[in-house]
Amino acid sequence: MTGPRLVSILRQGPYLIASIHTALDDSQMTAFQHDLVDRIGRDRARGVVIDVAALDVLDSFATRTLRTIGEVARLRGAVTVVVGIQPEVAFTMVALGMDTGSLHTALDLEEGLALLDRAVGPRRPVTALRGGAA
Incomplete structure (x- = not known):
């Protein structure tokens, strides 16, 4: 019998x-990083929350791993946003000088x-990208 899932990765559109x-x-955390990066390519994701x-x-x-995920995702064409950092965690991170680097953050999933919608923009058909009729 397996225990509860530690992480979940779901697709929602792009x-x-x-x-x-x-x-x-x-x-x-390292296994999560590899699984998520694999899914970015497999699902052709344009953004990750x-x-x-x-x-x-x-x-x-964990903070360094999240930064690495963000950089690898960027190199694979996806924007990454970390959401839901609790206030106590944010205070501790600042007090310890921990930094999310260029990683985007937002208050919650919504x-x-x-933020991804603004950063990525509307999805265009592949034919439009190749100069064909959309």
């Missing part, structure tokens, strides 16, 4: 929504999706 449901150790609302701690390894 976006992936990844939710971390509980604290992950370093190996679980990573929801960390369930976490009451974001250590330096605002994260709105």
